[in-house]
Amino acid sequence: DAGITQSPRHKVTETGTPVTLRCHQTENHRYMYWYRQDPGHGLRLIHYSYGVKDTDKGEVSDGYSVSRSKTEDFLLTLESATSSQTSVYFCAIGRQAGTEAFFGQGTRLTVV
Amino acid sequence: QQQVKQSPQSLIVQKGGISIINCAYENTAFDYFPWYQQFPGKGPALLIAIRPDVSEKKEGRFTISFNKSAKQFSLHIMDSQPGDSATYFCAALTSRQLTFGSGTQLTVLP
Incomplete structure (x- = not known):
């Protein structure tokens, strides 16, 4: 998976608690992205870094x-997790602007 | 709001048939159009991509057709195989952001 490691892979947390997901890359790519994936919505961009x-x-x-x-x-970081943030989160990396992104394996987050 | 609209939501084809997935976009600033393939429990993987100065790109059994004036592009999978069963996402890229369609779940029957 293009030298991308997401941690944790699975997490269950309670509403109102803070949660931090980590993306680590070994490719030295400039661009990094966080997406969430929900049924019927595809992948939606949360934040990115250039x-x-x-x-x-x-x-x-x-x-x-x-x-x-x-x-x-x-x-x-989810400062105070809510049930609407239950999702699968994907990190992606890109070498430069205007080129394709490569994805990690995902983190399944459940907020109860 | 940048948008990429993808259809159909699901598609069932027989082995050996042609699978066709369509996408349409609105923002003319998009300048790169990749397709991703995703298997259950995995992250999306780049399948094939095209730039708007080209009308067609073929890689093996996978072909992208691009219509710049209509702002539409499509993925054709020739001789579809059961191993092609996956979710397919079209996407469109500006200088920094990659925007995805909602996905098509393809099932190829043996």
């Missing part, structure tokens, strides 16, 4: 924050 400490919002960013302190790591 360099260390350079991030921007995607289509569904409310309730999520991100940080990128190193090229290889991109963290997604």
Whole structure:
């Protein structure tokens, strides 16, 4: 999977608790993305990063924050998890703007 | 709001048949159009991609047809096989963001 590791792979958490998902890459790609996948919606962009400490919002960013302190790591944080954030989360990486992205294996998050 | 509309939602074809999935977009700033294939429990994997200055691209049994004036593109899978059964996503890329269609679940019957 193009040198991308997502952790954890599965997580169950309670409503109102903070959750952090980690994406680690070994490809030294500049761009990193967080998507969520829900039935009938395809993949929707949450946040993305175009360099260390350079991030921007995607289509569904409310309730999520991100940080990128190193090229290889991109963290997604749910400050106070809600049931609507139950989803499968995918990290992706891209070498440069305007080219394809490569995806990790995903993290299945359940908020109860 | 950037959008990519994909159809059909699900598709069933017989082994050896042709599978056709269609996508339409609105934003003329999109300049790269990849297709992804996803198997259950896995992340999407790049299948084939095209730029808008080309009307068709073929890789093995997979062909993308692109109609810039109509803002439509499609994936054709020739001689479909049971191993092609998966979910297929079209996507469109601007300089920084990749926007996906809603996906098509393809089932190829043996």
